[in-house]
Amino acid sequence: MNIFRLAGDMTHLASVLVLLLKIHTIKSCAGISLKTQELYAIVFATRYLDIFTDFISLYNTIMKLIFLGSSFSIVWYIRQHKIVRRSYDKDQDTFRYVFIVLPCIFLALIINEKFTFKEVMWTFSLYLEAVAILPQLVLLQRTRNIDNLTGQYVFLLGAYRALYILNWIYRYFTEPHYIHWIPWIAGIVQTLLYGDFFYYYFHSWKNNKKLQLPA
């Protein structure tokens, strides 16, 4: 565990928790793409299939449980909570799941480190995480509304991406045989897409006068 990895995990965790707490507190999910949040929940569910079979560390297990719990809680709030669900704008959140999920399944089946169920699911989760932000991007472009997407959420997600790449560079030079092309390439694609997200966010912020950052 290096400092980049720990900081990356913490910012990733914070991004999810900030979103969950915000939805819980203001009882609104306006501007948030349910599809992106559902895809993230699928990402964690398919990636952490090893949670009860391969023990890595207490830290690892607890973090996995928190990610699973918080991502499914966000989806529950948007779909089921009697007040929050009214603020969800279904008509704007139109990205089709199949365009994201099917290519990821296909890619995971042909490009993976090992052709086993767990390994293919793990690989699928990496590909899916890389593109799961797309429905959120489409929603953002369509509504041009960034007020409801907190500055913190965007900032923390971006910090997580950047720190994970630094972590990989660090591990590449400090650990023998640390070469993982699949997560690296998927991670770089994800970071580039995030850059697009950040661009719109910044652009709106620049033109749009006031962006309310939560306290």
Next chain:
Amino acid sequence: KEQPQGHDEL
């Protein structure tokens, strides 16, 4: 040294 089994990143 061989790579450890499993994926240790989140």
